[in-house]
Amino acid sequence: MRLPDSFQKLVDLLADLPSxxxxxAIRLVFYLIHQGQNNIQNLSRATDDxxxxxxxxxxxxxxxNPGALCDICGNSGRRQDIIAVIEKETDLMxxxxxxxxxxxxxxxxxxSKSGVLDDRQKLRLQGLKSFIEKNLPSPSTNAQGSxxxxxxxxxxxxxxxxxxxxxxxxxxxxLKPLAKKISRLGRGLxxxxxxxxxxxxxxxxxxxxxx
Amino acid sequence: MRLPDSFQKLVDLLADLPSxxxxxAIRLVFYLIHQGQNNIQNLSRATDDxxxxxxxxxxxxxxxNPGALCDICGNSGRRQDIIAVIEKETDLMxxxxxxxxxxxxxxxxxxSKSGVLDDRQKLRLQGLKSFIEKNLPSPSTNAQGSxxxxxxxxxxxxxxxxxxxxxxxxxxxxLKPLAKKISRLGRGLxxxxxxxxxxxxxxxxxxxxxx
Numbered sequence: 547m548r549l550p551d552s553f554q555k556l557v558d559l560l561a562d563l564p565s566x567x568x569x570x571a572i573r574l575v576f577y578l579i580h581q582g583q584n585n586i587q588n589l590s591r592a593t594d595d596x597x598x599x600x601x602x603x604x605x606x607x608x609x610x611n612p613g614a615l616c617d618i619c620g621n622s623g624r625r626q627d628i629i630a631v632i633e634k635e636t637d638l639m640x641x642x643x644x645x646x647x648x649x650x651x652x653x654x655x656x657x658s659k660s661g662v663l664d665d666r667q668k669l670r671l672q673g674l675k676s677f678i679e680k681n682l683p684s685p686s687t688n689a690q691g692s693x694x695x696x697x698x699x700x701x702x703x704x705x706x707x708x709x710x711x712x713x714x715x716x717x718x719x720x721l722k723p724l725a726k727k728i729s730r731l732g733r734g735l736x737x738x739x740x741x742x743x744x745x746x747x748x749x750x751x752x753x754x755x756x757x
Numbered sequence: 758m759r760l761p762d763s764f765q766k767l768v769d770l771l772a773d774l775p776s777x778x779x780x781x782a783i784r785l786v787f788y789l790i791h792q793g794q795n796n797i798q799n800l801s802r803a804t805d806d807x808x809x810x811x812x813x814x815x816x817x818x819x820x821x822n823p824g825a826l827c828d829i830c831g832n833s834g835r836r837q838d839i840i841a842v843i844e845k846e847t848d849l850m851x852x853x854x855x856x857x858x859x860x861x862x863x864x865x866x867x868x869s870k871s872g873v874l875d876d877r878q879k880l881r882l883q884g885l886k887s888f889i890e891k892n893l894p895s896p897s898t899n900a901q902g903s904x905x906x907x908x909x910x911x912x913x914x915x916x917x918x919x920x921x922x923x924x925x926x927x928x929x930x931x932l933k934p935l936a937k938k939i940s941r942l943g944r945g946l947x948x949x950x951x952x953x954x955x956x957x958x959x960x961x962x963x964x965x966x967x968x
Contacts, residue, residue, distance in 0.1 A: 547850060547853040547854060548828065549819070549850075550809075550810055550819055550820055550821035551821065552803070552806040552807055552809045552810055552821060553807070553810055553819055553821075555803045555806065556803040556804060556806070556807055559799065559800050559803050563785055563788060563789075564784070564785070564788055565781060565784070565785075566785075569847075570776060572847060572850075573775070573776070573847065574774055574775070574776075574777075575807065576819075576845075576846050576847065577774060577775055578774075578804070578807055579807060579810055579812075579819060583808050586804060586805065586807045586808055587805065587808070588770065589767075589770050589804050590801050590802075590804040590805035590807075591801075592763070592766045592767040592770050593767060593789070593797060593800050593801040593804055594797065594798065594801035595763040595766065595767070596763055596764070596767055596786065596789055596790060596797050597794050597797055597798070598761075598763045599761055599763055599764055599790055601790075608760070608761055608764055608787075608790060609761060610761035610762065610763060610764075617759065634787075635787050636780075636783060636784065636787065639758060639760075639783075642758040643758060
């Protein structure tokens with residue numbers, strides 16, 4: 547059946563969003579209509595306000611600061627020479643919520659299943675390299691100030707899956723010359739997990755990394 | 758961690774929508790940010806345009822017509838004296854998409870589990886009653902023009918569940934004096950279904966209503 551244009555337009559836009567299907571989009575729009583004009587206006591304004599969000603030019607996380615850096619990169623209390631390379635903003639948020647990391651991040655963007663970096667990712671990686679080379683201290687700084695810098699540690703924060711392992715080895719090759727140490731997130735039993743139900747791979751890692 | 762206000766505001770609004778959780782809301786907002794300013798603007802405008810949607814004063818479906826009636830109620834080719842009473846707009850859309858109904862609809866709103874009509878539903882039902890009484894022909898019109906009108910048929914389009922059955926009996930009591938015939942949607946095997954896997958209740962109905 548033909549539906550009002552304003553209705554159909556929003557349904558189409560919502561159904562294009564990831565994880566929202568056409569039926570859910572229809573239900574959402576009816577819900578909004580029932581919520582009334584004020585709530586519609588609030589949602590419309592909040593969506594429009596998203597245009598104020600800026601992307602950190604160093605780590606590519608979001609921020610709303612006057613400068614070019616996000617809260618983390620702009621925080622002088624955080625170590626700039628320890629960098630966690632991750633795929634997604636939500637990975638950053640999860641790591642940050644632990645409260646146990648005092649370094650900085652670098653968001654590469656989600657790597658395609660083929661493991662080939664797209665142009666944007668290559669550009670970002672190039673940016674990271676030149677940041678490290680130009681802004682971080684060189685191991686031989688005392689002798690010659692002109693040598694290129696190195697990170698103290700680069701943590702490859704990729705998922706502990708076969709795809710994640712493959713991506714990590716890919717990125718490790720690129721960044722190896724730029725860091726004294728390259729690490730990955732520790733493997734083992736997840737807190738609250740049960741030995742009985744852990745898979746062999748996880749339990750094997752837990753044994754190897756016991757301590 | 759603290760996130761930019763514009764980000765958090767939209768996440769909160771989206772997470773308040775039905776069937777969208779806080780994690781999905783976060784992912785959606787990051788997706789929008791990645792989509793860029795133009796797409797954000799499109800979505801914001803489309804949301805705002807929802808304010809143009811009007812509710813039909815007779816059946817309570819949505820429309821964008823200059824008058825007060827929706828496309829269906831305003832269509833003189835449709836029978837106004839055959840009325841399908843349904844709970845939701847999406848039920849109307851499903852019935853309408855069959856292309857097999859030439860009557861009108863009446864959206865009551867979703868009935869709570871307790872089966873008690875809320876004030877808005879009572880008001881709507883009252884409106885339906887007076888529409889039928891005043892606008893539809895009376896069975897005794899030929900004798901006396903002043904007698905109150907009656908619908909030819911009222912179809913109670915509630916789900917074939919125990920809750921739906923209960924609601925139907927509730928509404929039937931209210932509307933019985935106003936219709937020559939009260940019916941419900943037919944029960945039986947769904948097209949494409951298999952007898953082997955049909956539940957007893959469905960198969961029983963299919964036997965009873967064979968033909």
